[in-house]
Amino acid sequence: MARTPTTDIPLGFEAPAFALTEAVTGTTVTSDDVFAGGPTVVVFMCNHCPFVVHILEVFVAFASECRDKGVNVVAISSNDVVNYPQDDVPLMKELAEAYAFTFPYLYDPTQDVARAYDAACTPDFSVFDANRACVYRGQFDGSRPGNDIPVTGEDLRRVVDLLLEGKPVPVEGQKPSIGCNIKWR
16 A cells, blocks of 8 residues: 655645536535635545545544534545546545535546645645635544554644634644545546
8 A cells, every 4th residue: 555645835825726526416616615614624535545444434524523613624536537447426426425425525537626736645635724825734643544543533623623713723743644646647
């Protein structure tokens, strides 16, 4: 299992704009739709990655908690579906329905959105404040398949809590997410 970290880039960049198809509804969802009204968690993920599968149940619960607190969450899959058909839109829809996603699961067919966000792995998390400035690029928590650390989402929870309390998110101590590389064409 390949281990690719989140790309280390300076924080503070503005969330790139997008308009992508939502896997469950087939509707177009824009960045303006997603970022409306508060902080936003963006995760690049896919169906088949063992790192995503490992955290998925807890992440879905976390996303539901975020929604209840006024924090937006969006998941984007940018994998090449020709060579990785298990990540194609019909299976994205199945996964979203099976886990009762409370957030949009978008498909990035050109991979342009993943490139704009400098996404490198699945899962790859970025958190943006209410002004769409990136304040966090890092891990959900320290759990990985096989390391016996419980999945809690503690790192991402801490960031969301700080934003909701109106406190700055420290740059120091942000640990990169680790996952499978995005399957580029």
